[in-house]
Amino acid sequence: MRFNEIKDESTAMVNSFNEWSTLKEVVVGSPINYDTQDLELSFKVFFHDVAYSAFCYPYYETNGASDRPNETQESQGLVTHTLKRKYLEELNEDVESLVSTLQQLDIKVHRPIALSKAIKFETPYWKADCIPALNIRDQAIIFGNEILETPPQVRARYFENDLLKPIFYKYFEQGAKWTNMPKPIMTDKSFDTSYISGQNVPAMQKVYPQNESEFDIGHEMMFDAAQCIRFGKDILINVATKNHYLAYQWLQRHFEGQFNFHMLYQFADNHIDSIILPLKPGTLLLRNPQFLSRLPAPLQKWDIIYPPEPTENIFPTYEDDDLILTTKYIDLNVLSIDEDKIIVNSLFPELIKTLEKHGFTPIPVQHRHRRIFGGGFHCFTLDTVREGSLEDYFS
Numbered sequence: 067m068r069f070n071e072i073k074d075e076s077t078a079m080v081n082s083f084n085e086w087s088t089l090k091e092v093v094v095g096s097p098i099n100y101d102t103q104d105l106e107l108s109f110k111v112f113f114h115d116v117a118y119s120a121f122c123y124p125y126y127e128t129n130g131a132s133d134r135p136n137e138t139q140e141s142q143g144l145v146t147h148t149l150k151r152k153y154l155e156e157l158n159e160d161v162e163s164l165v166s167t168l169q170q171l172d173i174k175v176h177r178p179i180a181l182s183k184a185i186k187f188e189t190p191y192w193k194a195d196c197i198p199a200l201n202i203r204d205q206a207i208i209f210g211n212e213i214l215e216t217p218p219q220v221r222a223r224y225f226e227n228d229l230l231k232p233i234f235y236k237y238f239e240q241g242a243k244w245t246n247m248p249k250p251i252m253t254d255k256s257f258d259t260s261y262i263s264g265q266n267v268p269a270m271q272k273v274y275p276q277n278e279s280e281f282d283i284g285h286e287m288m289f290d291a292a293q294c295i296r297f298g299k300d301i302l303i304n305v306a307t308k309n310h311y312l313a314y315q316w317l318q319r320h321f322e323g324q325f326n327f328h329m330l331y332q333f334a335d336n337h338i339d340s341i342i343l344p345l346k347p348g349t350l351l352l353r354n355p356q357f358l359s360r361l362p363a364p365l366q367k368w369d370i371i372y373p374p375e376p377t378e379n380i381f382p383t384y385e386d387d388d389l390i391l392t393t394k395y396i397d398l399n400v401l402s403i404d405e406d407k408i409i410v411n412s413l414f415p416e417l418i419k420t421l422e423k424h425g426f427t428p429i430p431v432q433h434r435h436r437r438i439f440g441g442g443f444h445c446f447t448l449d450t451v452r453e454g455s456l457e458d459y460f461s
């Protein structure tokens with residue numbers, strides 16, 4: 067029997083074991099039609115660390131809704147935040163310049179399907195507004211020749227990876243393994259909120275109400291790929307909740323004998339690629355010395371580069387009704403082209419200087435609205451093909 071093949075001979079075999087080996091192919095996310103954020107439980111839990119104060123009082127204290135001009139409450143109670151057009155247009159310009167920079171470096175760039183319009187969807191359990199495949203680091207990771215899709219933590223991202231399917235099929239045709247972790251039902255009770263309540267958040271029930279459902283099955287596996295950092299055979303994995311812990315167990319069993327997972331306990335609420343990024347074997351970018359003693363022993367012997375403390379003036383000035391979704395450390399989220407060249411935000415020249423001092427060659431690209439759209443260059447990309455093979459950097 068013969069089937070039509072969608073083989074694209076110029077696409078190579080998926081091969082990526084770490085964050086720094088010479089980059090050959092990469093997926094760059096698309097911000098098209100990123101208009102809306104649903105301010106519901108999963109979103110608020112996910113962005114708690116940074117956005118908590120923005121979501122909360124006095125609006126939610128009183129009625130759970132908001133009177134800000136760019137927020138609306140639909141009849142079913144879903145509060146949505148509308149992102150400003152200007153930010154989206156400027157973001158799109160910056161993403162396009164990232165794409166052309168990568169192409170000039172002779173790297174093959176794949177793009178997801180762009181969201182053609184705002185899409186509302188519902189599962190048997192809840193409703194959401196689709197988010198485009200922009201922060202594509204978050205829900206997929208490459209382990210060698212395997213594409214692994216992780217189980218979403220934000221409801222609006224449930225179908226986001228569908229926008230990557232044409233790319234994953236191309237790699238599948240080239241021989242990639244392709245695995246999905248179990249998808250969560252995601253009722254309110256699926257979320258372990260102990261990380262948040264552990265911080266003594268007042269009025270937990272008001273801000274993060276968890277209603278009962280007949281479909282409740284307890285805490286589920288929910289976890290993002292961006293909670294992992296790859297060092298060949300060894301993988302760091304941030305675990306802050308029971309939801310993450312279940313995923314950690316899944317990964318250990320699935321990759322037993324292939325990869326070692328080193329748990330970092332509550333390094334952050336979820337993603338760690340604005341805290342730690344290895345730049346080459348023996349050299350690590352680390353947000354600050356507080357994290358050093360909590361790293362696996364072999365890494366504590368590496369050369370550590372601490373980025374300069376970011377100042378507010380490297381960010382655009384935002385208005386009261388804008389939702390800031392990242393810490394000021396987001397520009398640490400660089401993308402390595404190889405062991406020398408690194409794509410760095412041109413708006414953080416102090417970081418560029420620091421990297422130059424350590425012998426790297428930064429390639430500046432402008433990225434203005436990283437705090438509004440929740441990601442830097444590492445978040446916006448998925449490095450599907452890098453040179454090299456499985457190696458042990460820890461012994």
Ligand SMILES: NC(=[NH2+])NCCC[C@H](N)C(=O)O
Binds near residue numbers: 201204338339392441
């Ligand atoms: N893969 C990502 N989307 N990473 C973004 C991490 C941002 C991090 N939570 C911070 O606030 O600095």
